[in-house]
Amino acid sequence: MIEFINAEKTYPNGTKALQDINLKIDQGEFVGVIGLSGAGKSTLIRCVNRMHDITGGQLMVDNVDISKLKGKQVRKFRRRIGMIFQSFNLVTRTTVMKNVLVSFVPDLSFLRKLFGVYTKEQKVKALEALDKVGILDKAFIRVDQLSGGQQQRVALARTLAQNPDIILADEPIASLDPITARQVMDDFKRINKDMNISVIINIHHVEVALEYADRIIGVRKGEIVFDGPSAKVTQDVLDEIYGGRVEEFKASREESDSHV
């Protein structure tokens, strides 16, 4: 379980990105975080794996106060949390398989690390992860020969190979066309349901968030203004989250989709 208790985040330049955050997310939930640009969505999810540190309150993961973890403990803790970015973060000039195997580098002995030699078990796990996202047949193809959606699946497979309890996804479909975006969201949903991995997605596409996430967290100016089931997100709720600018927001998003 992830628990924010009166958590806040102020960046060194004085920007208050999060204030008074109180949240409990149970294992296996699928949560969509929505809000205007600059509302604090990325900061919220990036605090969970300590890419950013909260500057006030507490953040507990499975009853461990993660602010207190140091050095090796942080690295070990991060292994339980997969992170997916809009930009995929892959080495495009090498194969899909090598990109997935990278997730095992921290487990390799010094010599294996030096020569890049993975164990048979790790290779099987990497192939299994590729199979789970439906791109096993692409294992030995160079990443730069894949479409954006396939590349995002490689990123997802790399995360799955590390056997995470939680996947954080920071705008994972922002650079994908609407159809591919849905395919990637289907992958997240399947992984969430079949493997009971918690999925927390920061997403600009409101309709997609409502369709896939079981729970929506609406962030506005660093505060949570809505937290509830997707089915309870009404127009009034959206107006509250987006400050009455949701129509304008939707229109600009539709326009950007039409350019894809």
Ligand SMILES: Nc1ncnc2c1ncn2[C@@H]1O[C@H](COP(=O)(O)OP(=O)(O)OP(=O)(O)O)[C@@H](O)[C@H]1O
């Ligand atoms: N490294 C940083 N240093 C200082 N301020 C930052 C930093 N990162 C984010 N901020 C500020 O914190 C606030 C929240 O930013 P954040 O990126 O979390 O918003 P967001 O809702 O994810 O926005 P977007 O949808 O555009 O990604 C914004 O005012 C932003 O300018």
